[in-house]
């Protein structure tokens with residue numbers, strides 16, 4: 225196994241949900257383009273962080289990757305096997321290798337099952353463990369791995385704290401011995417003090433077991449610490465992908481720059497001097513995305529040519545992939561943000577502005 229062996233390969237993946245209307249007969253009147261042409265690779269043993277505003281298609285992409293939501297078109301390969309062409313019975317067999325962790329463990333754990341039953345269920349469904357003793361051994365090892373005591377086995381989900389419940393959710397995924405875990409907002413329902421513990425646990429499990437992660441989060445701080453590579457989604461597509469350190473110190477896509485500004489700077493002096501760009505307007509509907517570059521309606525750097533007509537492909541710029549026609553000119557300062565779509569304000573002047581995102585004017589000014 226080479227260091228950079230690709231475990232997951234996604235090519236031109238689309239998930240379009242039909243919008244239906246009608247009294248007697250449903251008629252398809254349009255489609256929500258939740259995921260609309262995504263390409264990405266996840267190397268084995270690494271973490272890919274996926275960020276973007278609510279509704280941009282992160283969860284749908286995660287579910288489509290595991291074939292929990294059937295893709296409309298495109299390809300998802302896992303360990304060189306095309307999952308999109310796999311018959312359902314074979315896919316069920318593959319599922320133990322790819323597991324999901326959810327945001328709210330309380331709603332994803334059956335309150336009537338104790339922990340032992342929750343963990344045994346998966347083992348039985350996948351025919352893992354020849355005997356009861358063997359299954360008990362696997363379960364005990366899994367409990368140790370996630371830092372839960374043995375007495376947890378006879379308890380029910382409501383008897384645990386939020387952090388412990390997320391450990392149960394992780395144990396449920398882990399007990400099957402997966403290679404890939406898709407973690408959809410794994411810590412966003414938890415207290416800040418507990419978030420770091422769960423992130424550290426995920427990190428430790430990756431080190432010990434060689435797991436590969438897709439971590440979906442709206443919180444850029446969470447993704448930064450856990451990810452090797454981060455992909456930024458906007459309206460169903462990736463607008464930028466870069467090694468984690470690179471993305472945070474030198475975001476190239478205007479949307480990434482906007483998102484980054486929401487990350488507060490711990491140093492109050494830097495925070496006070498930090499300039500922000502407020503993007504006007506709401507996120508357009510994925511049922512009716514703008515033509516050309518989907519971000520052009522809110523982009524402070526939108527140009528009269530290309531942006532409204534030509535959809536930019538993700539292209540390599542240094543160590544990043546960026547979907548912006550003007551990324552180089554924006555990075556060099558040749559193009560300046562204009563004030564029609566964006567307003568540059570200092571935090572002291574900033575009022576409440578619905579549907580607006582703030583951004584620093586200089587890349588790296590928030591780190």
Ligand SMILES: Nc1ncnc2c1ncn2[C@@H]1O[C@H](COP(=O)(O)OP(=O)(O)OP(=O)(O)O)[C@@H](O)[C@H]1O
Nearest residue numbers: 241256258276277278279280281282283284285510
């Ligand atoms: N089963 C479905 N049927 C129809 N539309 C859906 C379905 N699931 C998601 N959508 C729509 O697809 C778009 C993307 O949703 P998705 O949940 O993937 O976004 P997200 O980035 O994960 O947002 P959030 O963080 O709020 O979950 C949204 O407009 C959502 O309303």
